[in-house]
Amino acid sequence: MPKALRIITALVAALGLLGLAAASVQATSGAHFMPDTNASVTDSGALSIFIDEAGVGQQTVNYTIVWSGTADYGCINGGGNHPQATNKETTSSGGTTTASLSPINGRVMATVTVPGTPPPAPSSFSCPSGQTLVLADVSYTTTVTDTTNGNVSISLAASRVFFTFKK
Numbered sequence: 001m002p003k004a005l006r007i008i009t010a011l012v013a014a015l016g017l018l019g020l021a022a023a024s025v026q027a028t029s030g031a032h033f034m035p036d037t038n039a040s041v042t043d044s045g046a047l048s049i050f051i052d053e054a055g056v057g058q059q060t061v062n063y064t065i066v067w068s069g070t071a072d073y074g075c076i077n078g079g080g081n082h083p084q085a086t087n088k089e090t091t092s093s094g095g096t097t098t099a100s101l102s103p104i105n106g107r108v109m110a111t112v113t114v115p116g117t118p119p120p121a122p123s124s125f126s127c128p129s130g131q132t133l134v135l136a137d138v139s140y141t142t143t144v145t146d147t148t149n150g151n152v153s154i155s156l157a158a159s160r161v162f163f164t165f166k167k
Contacts, residue, residue, distance in 0.1 A: 031054070031149035032055055047067055047114040047142065051108055051111075052109050054106065056103045056148070057103065057106055062146070065142060067114055067141070067143075068092065069094065069118060072089070072136040073089050074088035077132075088136070092119055135163075142156050
């Protein structure tokens with residue numbers, strides 16, 4: 001095969017590979033969170049995030065989840081009531097966690113329970129004898145970022161009341 005023909009063949013092959021690579025990148029450039037992506041609070045007060053993201057291609061998708069939360073803790077007596085007292089404390093915390101999820105047919109649909117939630121009760125807070133410490137309510141804000149497909153992100157919020165304390 002003449003040298004010029006080998007150069008042309010190599011060039012055509014390289015352009016073909018470049019075209020395949022561009023098609024792979026283009027397949028994931030349409031990544032977007034679907035409307036049913038949401039945050040909720042579990043029965044234990046933990047932050048749970050349902051991720052539904054389409055257009056991600058077939059490779060593992062890495063997410064960064066940044067959250068902050070506020071929780072109210074209080075004391076209830078044996079009858080399940082909150083006595084008329086000031087034994088209620090608010091605590092806040094936050095953090096960052098990651099998740100690596102596998103898509104099916106270019107779509108990730110998975111639930112992630114965020115570690116470190118709910119914010120813990122203050123260590124200095126305790127209930128009088130005959131009363132039990134409970135998580136009264138919790139609220140979260142969070143941002144979920146797909147770090148694999150162009151840092152696509154969504155902001156979410158969730159809250160839940162477990163006990164309503166009478167004033």
